[in-house]
Amino acid sequence: MKNPDRxxxxxxxxxxxxIILAAFSLLLLRFVYLQIVEGxxxxxxSENNCIRLQSVxxxxxxxxxxxxxxxxxxxxxxxxxxxxxxxEPVDETIGKLAEFTEIALEELMERVDAGKKVSIxxxxxxxxxxxxxxxxxxxxxxxxxxxxxxxxxPMRNYIYxxxxxxxxxxxxxxxxxxxxxxxxxDVKSGDSIGRYGAERAFEHILHGKRGGKQIEVDASGxxxxxxxxxxxxxxxxxxxxxxxxxxxxxxxIMEGQTGAVVAIDPSNGDVLAMVSxxxxxxxxxxxxxxxxxxKALMSDPGKPMSNKAIQGEYPPASTYKIVxxxxxxxxxxxxxxxxxxxxxxxxxxxxxxxxWKKWGHGRVNIVSALEKSCDVYFxxxxxxxxxxxxxxxxxxxxxxxxxxIELANERSGLIPTAAWKKRRFGSSWQGGETxxxxxxxxxxxxxxxxxxxxxxxxxxxxxxxxxxxxKFTQDYNGSLESRLETKNEILGGLPASKQTxxxxxEGLLNVVESExxxxxxIRIEGIDIAGKxxxxxxxxxxxxxxxxxxxxxxxxxxxxxxxxxxxxxxxVIAVSVIIEHGEHGxxxxxxVASEVLRTWLQIKGxxxxxxxKTM
Numbered sequence: 001m002k003n004p005d006r007x008x009x010x011x012x013x014x015x016x017x018x019i020i021l022a023a024f025s026l027l028l029l030r031f032v033y034l035q036i037v038e039g040x041x042x043x044x045x046s047e048n049n050c051i052r053l054q055s056v057x058x059x060x061x062x063x064x065x066x067x068x069x070x071x072x073x074x075x076x077x078x079x080x081x082x083x084x085x086x087x088e089p090v091d092e093t094i095g096k097l098a099e100f101t102e103i104a105l106e107e108l109m110e111r112v113d114a115g116k117k118v119s120i121x122x123x124x125x126x127x128x129x130x131x132x133x134x135x136x137x138x139x140x141x142x143x144x145x146x147x148x149x150x151x152x153x154p155m156r157n158y159i160y161x162x163x164x165x166x167x168x169x170x171x172x173x174x175x176x177x178x179x180x181x182x183x184x185x186d187v188k189s190g191d192s193i194g195r196y197g198a199e200r201a202f203e204h205i206l207h208g209k210r211g212g213k214q215i216e217v218d219a220s221g222x223x224x225x226x227x228x229x230x231x232x233x234x235x236x237x238x239x240x241x242x243x244x245x246x247x248x249x250x251x252x253i254m255e256g257q258t259g260a261v262v263a264i265d266p267s268n269g270d271v272l273a274m275v276s277x278x279x280x281x282x283x284x285x286x287x288x289x290x291x292x293x294x295k296a297l298m299s300d301p302g303k304p305m306s307n308k309a310i311q312g313e314y315p316p317a318s319t320y321k322i323v324x325x326x327x328x329x330x331x332x333x334x335x336x337x338x339x340x341x342x343x344x345x346x347x348x349x350x351x352x353x354x355x356w357k358k359w360g361h362g363r364v365n366i367v368s369a370l371e372k373s374c375d376v377y378f379x380x381x382x383x384x385x386x387x388x389x390x391x392x393x394x395x396x397x398x399x400x401x402x403x404x405i406e407l408a409n410e411r412s413g414l415i416p417t418a419a420w421k422k423r424r425f426g427s428s429w430q431g432g433e434t435x436x437x438x439x440x441x442x443x444x445x446x447x448x449x450x451x452x453x454x455x456x457x458x459x460x461x462x463x464x465x466x467x468x469x470x471k472f473t474q475d476y477n478g479s480l481e482s483r484l485e486t487k488n489e490i491l492g493g494l495p496a497s498k499q500t501x502x503x504x505x506e507g508l509l510n511v512v513e514s515e516x517x518x519x520x521x522i523r524i525e526g527i528d529i530a531g532k533x534x535x536x537x538x539x540x541x542x543x544x545x546x547x548x549x550x551x552x553x554x555x556x557x558x559x560x561x562x563x564x565x566x567x568x569x570x571x572v573i574a575v576s577v578i579i580e581h582g583e584h585g586x587x588x589x590x591x592v593a594s595e596v597l598r599t600w601l602q603i604k605g606x607x608x609x610x611x612x613k614t615m
Contacts, residue, residue, distance in 0.1 A: 058208025169197020269465025370507025382438020
């Protein structure tokens with residue numbers, strides 16, 4: 001007799017057996033397919049090949065001048081790399097590579113040792129921008145160099161080499177600490193980042209977003225095929241405010257001189273030209289500057305690596321008399337009717353303070369004192385004002401503090417006060433020191449950029465702008481829709497009334513356009529120029545010695561200053577010039593400024609000459 005429970009159990013076991021058999025049949029079929037049908041392909045992949053992700057760097061944004069003249073672009077760089085995992089035995093492979101390419105073994109091993117600390121699977125950059133001959137050798141010995149490959153990556157190309165070097169700047173390789181701290185997102189080991197100038201200031205704009213590739217490589221790390229690609233997003237292009245024609249003309253004028261020139265658009269603070277002389281070749285820094293070239297730059301007495309326009313701190317000399325004039329007029333210490341007699345000296349206490357003109361200027365008011373740069377008038381004005389009042393007005397004019405230009409390492413200069421001297425030296429301020437301060441000597445220190453922004457503000461009737469070096473940005477493809485203008489920024493206004501500025505501007509106009517002016521030799525026909533000369537003492541001398549300044553070594557001679565704007569009634573350019581050890585502002589600095597003015601006025605179509613396109 002059949003047992004129902006037993007039959008039910010037997011049926012269930014049969015069904016389970018069928019399901020298990022079916023599952024094993026499917027597995028068997030899949031196994032046969034993989035082993036027989038696709039066996040050769042998967043055997044090749046498992047034994048020789050692997051799938052990897054390869055990073056693709058983004059092209060860096062290009063740099064143009066204000067009119068679209070290309071200053072910096074990218075060219076192909078053949079970079080030698082190695083994946084340590086694929087290069088076994090590494091020492092043997094590196095030895096062959098050094099022999100084939102004639103690259104120093106020590107240099108290659110240094111790179112390899114650094115790469116081992118990161119990952120043996122990530123490509124280590126052994127040398128950037130190898131030569132065509134080295135490339136040919138590596139390709140020819142590919143089978144003898146497992147794990148070694150050459151990748152083409154964009155590399156910076158500074159078209160005009162030394163032109164605007166301090167403003168444009170250069171790149172340097174990112175270091176391990178910066179990577180670990182994620183200071184620069186989307187940057188990998190071996191990448192370059194902005195280290196100086198605009199390259200550094202606008203790193204976030206110029207640096208794009210990297211892409212990637214999914215690739216198949218063989219056992220030696222050689223590319224078999226590209227499986228998938230995500231295209232990189234290039235960095236944005238930047239258009240600087242400088243005019244390449246004006247910049248290069250100014251550089252040619254400053255050739256052989258040590259100093260700086262800054263040209264500003266008084267209407268908005270645009271930097272039209274910024275020259276620090278001597279300069280350096282930006283292309284020397286591509287791929288890392290050699291120790292020999294770096295030592296040469298560092299030992300050069302002209303200090304080419306210092307941007308003198310923003311880092312050079314100099315006594316302002318007689319250009320500071322503009323500040324003293326504003327302070328005296330605003331405080332009521334002087335007006336147009338106030339006159340002083342200048343016999344060539346001024347006695348204060350038991351000391352005699354000399355005027356630069358030993359026989360004196362006779363009776364002068366504030367306008368003629370600026371025109372003739374009479375020291376005695378400003379000695380007496382400074383005495384009436386005091387050091388702290390002078391400091392208040394100097395600070396209000398933008399001196400002794402940062403201009404907030406977007407370039408790194410700007411210096412603030414120094415405008416002294418009685419309290420500052422007490423802190424610094426532990427001694428009280430002396431009245432005679434105020435007389436020196438009033439004519440721009442003593443402890444006063446300013447930068448050429450500060451003086452350019454100050455004289456620009458005088459020319460535009462009092463508005464102090466933040467200096468601007470970025471005109472606009474644009475997508476890499478140059479689409480007009482992507483163009484983004486930068487805004488002008490007003491930092492404040494000069495501490496001067498309209499009447500004060502009117503008198504000061506009249507004096508500055510007479511400096512050039514009057515027969516008694518200290519810079520009358522630089523006149524430009526048809527254009528009124530307003531300016532101020534200055535001769536800054538490097539160290540204290542007796543008057544008799546200063547009359548024979550040329551007997552001293554050049555490095556002990558006076559610095560030469562000139563600041564100006566033109567046309568005087570409606571200026572389109574303001575210029576600050578400092579010539580280190582140039583001796584006299586009227587003969588060394590003023591002619592440089594005159595040529596800069598002339599060039600820009602020609603570009604603007606305001607003078608005969610070759611016209612340029614400007615925005």
